[in-house]
Amino acid sequence: MKGVLPMTEEEVKLIIIQSLKDGGRKNFQEIMSELQPYDMAYLYTDLPNKHKNKFLLYLTIEQLTDLIPELNQEDQLEALHKLGVEKSTKILDLMENDKLASLLSSLDPEIVEDLISDMKIEESEIVHILMNYTPETAGRIMNNRFVWISKHYTVREAVDKLKAFAELAEYLNYLYVIDDEKKLVGVISYKDLLLGEMQDKIDDIMYSRVVKVHVNTDQEEVAKIIRRYDFVSIPVVEEDNTLVGIITVDDILDVLVQEANEDIEKLSASGKAIDFNTKSYIAAFRRLPWLILLLFIGLISGSIIDGFSATIEQVIALSFFMPMIAGMTGNTGTQSLAVVVRGVITHDLDFKQAMKLIFRELWVGIIIGLICGVLISIIAYFWQGNITLGFVVGSSLLITLIIGTLTGTVIPLILYKLNIDPAIASGPLITTINDILSLLIYFGIATAFITQLS
């Protein structure tokens, strides 16, 4: 095996193509047995089309089971199609059921039934159950490739069972212990087994205070718990404490990236377009609904200015500061919004915490408002040589910055508490609301002082 070590990816690719041409399955397998699933998939995707069939043919069922989930969906279906019904069914049977469910969840129901019709009944039933859980819950991302042991086992029996299932189980760091009714009653680490005596009863050495999640727990909550406890896996139970699956840390890595992307989608109102490979018209139509809504809201700003056009016509200099005030208010709002959207990832948010945050942000708004307000008063005075204008611009900025900060804090907090999809509180929306408020305040103050201004 050691011959493979120093090869570059390019060399590996050339040898693989050569062995596919020569029919050298032994050479092929020698390299393949050293590769990680991701590398296999990378190699396969990169291969000229004419070699792909033979590549698949040369792999064992186990290797195919590793390879398929690493491909993108289109390639997955193509590969399964190339492999034929018999082999595909074997692979689907062997595939981790969370990966299978995520492959199937985005397919046409007819294709799904077609694919799983030949699977072992117990496997296909499990997949059906999994797909029925709400997306983004523990039930949807759990898998059933874990090893459970009875609390009546001895350490020796546990180790034997572990050996028997070693090929199956993904993350072996903990074994979950169940009672006679399949209820989760304990957990024992691999380490504890290693250090225990062979005749020890599991019941006596296990931890009975198990950290677990329910099938309906939100995946973001699961991620929070796994991060908190530094677990490699966490058990998932039904309402009645029956152990039904585990969630492994590799899935949590994907959850964290997905949730971060969703937060950024909220802040930027880009919809599910955060993907380099999305086609342009699809990306455009995902972003459009928001943009059109914001366009109409933007027109409200227009009609506010329309309403104040007498004021502007008298003092055209007022319009010079308009974009700056609206922009600054929008910026502070976005900053506060970011704090809230990300903060709820790591903090449990109760009323006390929320009020503390609102007051913190209020103070931030006051400090920022005072500094920027004084600064702009001085600039406006020297630029336009009008002390009243300086006062109007400065006091407007003070007030709008405080209000902007509060809008950016309070609106997402309220939505979060009401369990309304916080996507509604997207960055551009907060920006636009702040635009409108800032224009009303600015021109309101200006109109009040219009006689001194002109």
Place this chain on the structure above:
Amino acid sequence: MKGVLPMTEEEVKLIIIQSLKDGGRKNFQEIMSELQPYDMAYLYTDLPNKHKNKFLLYLTIEQLTDLIPELNQEDQLEALHKLGVEKSTKILDLMENDKLASLLSSLDPEIVEDLISDMKIEESEIVHILMNYTPETAGRIMNNRFVWISKHYTVREAVDKLKAFAELAEYLNYLYVIDDEKKLVGVISYKDLLLGEMQDKIDDIMYSRVVKVHVNTDQEEVAKIIRRYDFVSIPVVEEDNTLVGIITVDDILDVLVQEANEDIEKLSASGKAIDFNTKSYIAAFRRLPWLILLLFIGLISGSIIDGFSATIEQVIALSFFMPMIAGMTGNTGTQSLAVVVRGVITHDLDFKQAMKLIFRELWVGIIIGLICGVLISIIAYFWQGNITLGFVVGSSLLITLIIGTLTGTVIPLILYKLNIDPAIASGPLITTINDILSLLIYFGIATAFITQLS
């Protein structure tokens, strides 16, 4: 142990306080042995101050070593102080060195020297080395609590070593194999050991194609690799392939959250203020530098309007559409920026990929621009009854949306390629640049058609 299982957190807390009052160390330990480090820390933090000393006193050194890293920095120092030099030193010796380094890295150098002066020399040296790596690299987040085995070992010898070090090693899923010069030459999974024969040579059954990272690899890159391969840990080597540490998946979870926060800070220019607990004046002063810069850039918009004030004075209706056009351009720019900032997390970005992305976004801009441009032309025409105004507003929006999309794509891409801190391409900055460009285009077109407009 089983008595602890059904208790709520509140009940646990009451029993603990009772046992601290009674001097019931046995009861105390019975509960504590079932708790996770996070739960211990939660309990400790929540405890009335008068009980904290005794709580610490009742814990074993091992439990204290688990507890300390879970506390926030202030409480960590306080607890170490309460424990005294002797116990503290033992705890620091036992603590995982990445956790220790992260505790020490934010402290005053003097306090650091004070704390580690009594540590075992080899431990304190390791911490010093760790703290000298660049922040956010593999070297900084790795730890040395792994089990290495020589390639000359048999499976039996490996299992024996594993048992001896079981208490020490954090994530035992893989064992890393080194040669006589401490160079990393292979990896073997726990599963392989379990399934192997006792007399098998490690050299013969190990995988020699080890996925590894260098001490200088960026932590974001490490996260990408761990996600890709679904590893629980990854080995870290020096330039000469000497094995110096491992990075475990629990640290990668934190890296992903930290990097996502940084991305959001970039998009919102909020600085390192994404924390519920930051004091208001600190949060304000972190956000202020950007805001003041943006204030001055916002004044450029003002002077542009100043330059076009003759145009505005002739057709005051032009100012009604000004915030909408500037806002929409800013919004599309932010959407594109979000795509780039998050896309580089999951994709390696080469020139081909970048060009593909730019063209994709160009098309997105054209589609969005056409639809929004036509829409606003119609609205402007009916609102103001002026077909030329409709044309001016619509064509301006078409052009500014295309330019806005491109700015939001190209600027962060260039910065990324130049390895310049992309924080410069923060959302508000792109928004502000787009503001200026959109005003120039809008009033430029309007001035060209001024005779038909008025």
